Amino acid sequence: xxxxxxxxxxxxxxxxxxxxxxxxxTTNPSLMARAGTADRESVTRMIDEIVGGPVSAEVxxxxxxxxxxxxxxxxxxxxxxxxxxxxxxxxxxxxxxxxSWPNGRVNATLVFSPNQALLAAKAGATYVSIFIGRIDxxxxxxxxxxxxxxxxxxxxxxxxxxxxxSIRHPRHxxxxxxxxxxxxTIPYAVMKKMIGHPLTDVGVRRFLEDWxxxxxx
Numbered sequence: 001x002x003x004x005x006x007x008x009x010x011x012x013x014x015x016x017x018x019x020x021x022x023x024x025x026t027t028n029p030s031l032m033a034r035a036g037t038a039d040r041e042s043v044t045r046m047i048d049e050i051v052g053g054p055v056s057a058e059v060x061x062x063x064x065x066x067x068x069x070x071x072x073x074x075x076x077x078x079x080x081x082x083x084x085x086x087x088x089x090x091x092x093x094x095x096x097x098x099x100s101w102p103n104g105r106v107n108a109t110l111v112f113s114p115n116q117a118l119l120a121a122k123a124g125a126t127y128v129s130i131f132i133g134r135i136d137x138x139x140x141x142x143x144x145x146x147x148x149x150x151x152x153x154x155x156x157x158x159x160x161x162x163x164x165x166s167i168r169h170p171r172h173x174x175x176x177x178x179x180x181x182x183x184x185t186i187p188y189a190v191m192k193k194m195i196g197h198p199l200t201d202v203g204v205r206r207f208l209e210d211w212x213x214x215x216x217x
Contacts (some may be wrong), residue, residue: 001177004054004185006165008035010046012188016103019051019195024054026129026165026185028084030111041077048078056107056127058084059094067094075103082126084109087116092123099124107163117149121160126185132176133166142166143175152179 004024005016008031016022017202025047027040037043040057047055055078059070069096071083082105083098085091089110098104107127108120112135116130130149132142149162162175163183170193173184 001181002183003173003191004163004183006031006167006185006187007189008032008037008047009188010035010041010043010050013047013050015052016188016191022051022053024056024183024185025051026056026084026163027109028056028058031058037076040074044074044077044081046056048080051080054082054105054127055080056082056084056109058109059086062086062088062090064090064093066095067091068097071098071104075101078126079103081105084129085125086110087120087128092119095120095123095125099126106161109165112145114148116147117162118152118158120157121153125160127161127163129163129165129185130181131166132164132172133168134202136168143172143179146176146179146181154180192200 002023002025003021005013005022006026008027032040044055044057056073059067061070063135067085074081074083084107085094087108087110095106099106105126107129108125109129111117111128111130120128130145135142135145161182163185164181165185167186167190176184
């Protein structure tokens, strides 16, 4: 399972990249706004320099022609950039066009059902991002959507990769991996929680205390 970071904050990306586990980054207009920037191109280029892997940049148009035109520009920003397209009827039209280009990798975003995931994959999406947390918020089972989608893709040998998105806590990452997601895109705060454990902290402290006794310091 690949681990991506869901943020547009350069300092967060640098920190997690320093761990040696970061394989990609997803952004969207909301994350760009939280990072305090409207210059999506420069931020995307900076992220690519740090990660050297897939970097998703989202369109803001709502009609297919507008999405396609934006995608042409976005794909010039970086050799690793992936265009995020919303999973709507207009989005499917855009995905079909963009995915026919030699460098036209698409991340179908805002997927909330296996039907949407299947349609996006058939339209040529490289990735389908299932928003687990938001599905849970409306009383449905986000992880079940991942499981069913993974089963469909495996059964019919559909090459699109499933991205577990809208992750709220570390358990979501584990459950997504078990459910068949190929990728988890994880908020910075959740990634930090994944590395932490009180027993690890206690163990390190005890090892150091024991060593000090032996060393006589």
